[in-house]
Amino acid sequence: MIVGYCQNTADLNPRAVISWMRPGSLAILLAVIPAAAMPGPLDEPHLNIIPRTVSEQVRIDKILSPPADFSVAQPFEEMPAGAATVRARDTADAFSQPSANMPFADELDFKVGNGLFRKLWVSSPSSTLASDGLGPLFNARSCQRCHLKDGRGHPPEGPDDNAISMFLRVSIPGGDPGAMAEIADYIATAPEPTYGTQLQDFSLPGHAAEYRLQIEYEDVTVALSDGEVATLRRPTYTAADLGYGPLHDEAMLSPRVAPQMIGLGLLEAIPAADILAHTDPNDDDGDGISGRANIVWSAEFDMPMLGRFGLKAGAPTVRHQSAGAFAGDIGISNPLFTDPWGECTSRQSDCRAAPHGDRDDRVYEIDGEGLDLVTFYSRNLAVPARRDVDDRQVLRGKELFHATGCASCHVPSYVTHRLEDQPEQSFQLIWPYTDLLLHDMGDGLADHRPEARATGREWRTPPLWGIGLTEQVSGHSYFLHDGRARSLLEAILWHGGEAQATRDAVIDMPAGDRAALIRFLESL
Template sequence: MRRPLDFLRRLRRAEDCGLPSQQNPRYGWLRGLSLAVVVPLTASAMAGAPEPAGLATSRTDLTPKDLARVIAITRPTKDFSKPEQFEPMQGGAGTSRKGANKDAFSQSSANITFEEEGIFKLGNALFRKNWVSSPSSTQASDGLGPLFNERACQNCHLKDGRGRPPEGDSGTTSMFLRLARQASTEEEKAALAARKVLNFPDPVYGSQLQDLAVPGLRGEGRMRVDYQEQKVTLPDGTVVWLRKPSYSVDDLANGPLDPHTTLSPRMTPPMIGLGLVEQIAPADILAHADPDDRNSDGISGKPNIVRDGQSGELTLGRFGWKAQTPSIRQQAADAFAGDIGISTPEVPNHWGDCTAAEKTCLAMPNGVQERLGPVEAPPPVMDLVTFYSQNLAVPARR
């Protein structure tokens, strides 16, 4: 399946963002480019299941012949003595067969074109880019913070893989604390019921604890992780010691957290295969919903129906630890805002997660430049980062 890349019509402004201009003959191939993606299809496992939020749970775009083929290909195996037929190429035609080294998670989908590889590399450059605080002599690179957790996407998603929990005084490079509280008023309860919000932030510190800040400002606090060793006996009698973490916050800059605020650690997940997940038809995911384990397989999958931040419509959540985000682009915009403090068209808040109570934060300068538009990361930046995130290849099984 190939679909047009809307952002190519907007790359005329890319040169202003420190990227090659579409008018440059060297990059004339950008015009009319389309994206090759692999669409993984699954069969409806629970025909007749209720349709959450009015979303269909059965496919209407496949012929009976195609549906039968999909069922045959995706039917779970019962023979674990040998690899499944398609197991080595677990990412389909986009699977990367490049060497199993430290860059194994940083390869592009194998089925993109030479021209698309150029776009992928531009997105990679932005993914690795270190943002700086405003004002700055650099063009289109300022706007960091004022409060933030890291300066670049790659600093959290280490080599495009998952993060690691902090050890001792090693810092919290790839983990942060999500701050949230339950609804406390009838108005807030109604907003939750209508799926207008997922939860409510701490009234002072916002939706996540940001331990870093630009010069002239203090970070919100420092995450503390304490481990308690526990002795566990396995079914075969083997005794192992496991560590149970507990989380707290030290050195809070603006007084204590709200007593109803909860702490939830978030470690960065790997980036590979996100584009494949985004292409799965919603009906295929919803058809496998089984929150009450009616088929007695021990799995109680429950889809998360969320409200799309751009259209306002209810849709299927796919990304994030709790599948709270419907698209890769929205996930990237949320990370720009919360983790780095960069505004985007999707989340046009120039001060990131700063709250009304953090007046010093809101008084800091931002990185908006009039010639680039009303946000710090304009559409061409988001287009390239999204393309990069969609096309990080799943490596072949070893």
């Protein structure tokens, strides 16, 4: 058994992980990076890690063992973010609180980061020199416009609603496979020649928006046990009113709703080795679950890294994810994505030639300091405390969650790295209910658009913490990557592929057990 985590993972002997990793996990380490660069997926250069001791690892193994008694709550279960957990508020601000263990000296950074997250960007040139650079094509004028109250976005509700917290990613097959030769099973794609990698539905005056998102739903009924019936809605997406000509014949579109923002720094602090320990690409243990790691190229460190963030785990760090959103969603240049015109392609020449916020006295529209402050804010949006952990129905639902196999992908708990300079995330027992891995979710949820190693049928397991507060925070109960599910039950019923057996078990269980399972999820 490995007894510590090396800060320099080049010193880690991959053979030492055989005894403690899930079957097939070592194969991931051997496959995703060539031997000369082994073990690349474990590299975490963005973290200042203090290795664990032998006694700490023993304690961790004990506390993370699966529950044996479902008549009582587990120790510390009511604190999903460890010492960073905040009390559960009954307002829409429940997701907008700083980590409870944040040092007082850092609270100003959190508040300034919040200001930048909420800032409304304006077009160039402008007298507000610190806020110009918007677009010219964009999906929103601020981070907050998509992640309203730091919560979950939603698809447009009727003809009078816009898609400000939802957009379509786009790409075409092909690209340069040699560019990612270091990553095994990488699926090469290329930006759509005219529209880039995502479609923007807003634009500055004088520029056409790229499209209008059009969604049509078809009702699908599902018969449940005890005479109950659920109605799902199957969406069809159309990029209507294209502003720059037709899409490429092989364009692949993928709908994305903005996810909630809580707990991101804690997810980033989970040891990569602990995530890879749950991989089983060949289902060697025969449980039907074949979690795979997405290995992506880091724009921050110019190397392959474990993907953790985004609906297909396409970003390795919170800073990378934040920088990508500034560039793609708002059209704001930054140290990682430097184009001042954002997503405008070479075919959109007027867009590229328009005024922008990069000037002699300002290299990027948001500089490194500003990006770091937004990253700090995003890392430290706190997870609210669990509710009703001792309730009998909640405990029954938790037992069913484990018995039906939900916990195979929605792994309940981890202990984060011990970190030198991030006290909020350092050595915390957390309960995010995710493995951060890719899983085949079946034809029903397939978008048929690859992303790095993720196929068109695979999605990252989303964290479940805070999911019971979605309606309170976001004003709706829409779930899954595109918001098609209008309830937690509908979200479960859309599960297929690796989760088909679990879905069928939920359909067949007595109605009272289904209610208990939903009650447990609502307590998270």
